[in-house]
Amino acid sequence: MSSPLASAAGPIALAAGLTFAAVDVSRLLAADPSKERIALMRETPFQVTNALYFVVFIGLLLALVSVYLRYHAEAGTLGAVAFCFALVGTMDMAGNMWFDGFAAPWIADVAPEAILAGGSGMLAVGGLSSYVLFALGWMVFGIAGWRARMFPAWLGAVFVVAGVLGYNAGLPPYGIPIGLAMAALGWWLTTRSARGRAAVTEDSAAEGRAAQE
Template sequence: MSSPLASNAGPIALAAGLTFAAVDISRLLAADTSKERIAMMRETPFQMANALYFVVFIGLLVCVYLRFHADAGALGAVAFCFALVGTMDMAGNMWFDGFAGPWIADVAPEAILAGGSGMLVVGGFSSYVLFALGWMVFGIAGWRARVFPAWLGAAFLVAGVLGYNAGLPPYGIPIGLAMAALGWWITSGTQSARSVARRDEAAA
């Protein structure tokens, strides 16, 4: 029997994708480039938008599992690992921006102005690369394994390329919209299958 999460994969992916895109739009609106970086990071709307961005990354992780929890072959397993690791890595980056960044701006603003170095740069760069690669592989594998149609695979591939800059708005929006499209496709396909089943039962 399907789990409640798996049976509701379509609505979950649709809601997660739309929410992800909406939150990235709110981050774009909250980023007041006319102000100094420290002053902007101390503002409540900016802090809330970045903190919420971390939360919606969890929705993407759930959707990755829902789409590849069934057997999709070796390539599907690779895609699952790539997308999972990349999204977790970027989620950690967003957690830092949403929760640690504002605190550092208050207690040690000179650290923000100095920028990153050493392992901090390595960690940040890895999140960008792995997030982009993860969703590119997700799109290719999903199409090759026929988990979803080619146009959705292409959407995730393009969104993955743009997702290299997902830490900065509005580059996370394509991933959100691609996920929402996947949710819509799953939902409409499920509804069609149920309609056929009801017609068969009525004919019998």
């Protein structure tokens, strides 16, 4: 029996991708470059949009899982590799965005000098790993997902480009390409399902006419 997540993979991916891109647009609008960093981090619109950015990462992960559940039987080992790379990279970046959305505003209030000091040591390692793994994860997803026939070549290319740009996804607007890539995948899945249902309906009607004759 098909999982409900797998059955709804198209709409989930479409909604998650569009929401992800929209939130990153809102982050871009809230990030006033004319203001100092600490002052900006204390503003409500900036804090809210950054917190929402972590939330839409959850949607991105759910979309990824639903797409994999939809095709895991046909995708085989290569599809599993694509899924795992994207999953690890997205989870790592989601952790980074949780810090930016919930911990960083508090630090800006109680210890602003820590923000101005920048990252070093394990904090720098963790931050760099999230950027690298997020970009690499979606690039591998695009290549391996296409090779595993989870989606067509043009979608694979879209994910590769989005992955390259996604290295800077911690800053707006570089998260928008990943959101749009996932939305495109959702649109493709949804229209493909609609065409499949239409074909089944047409075949059933043809069989009915043949039986009557």
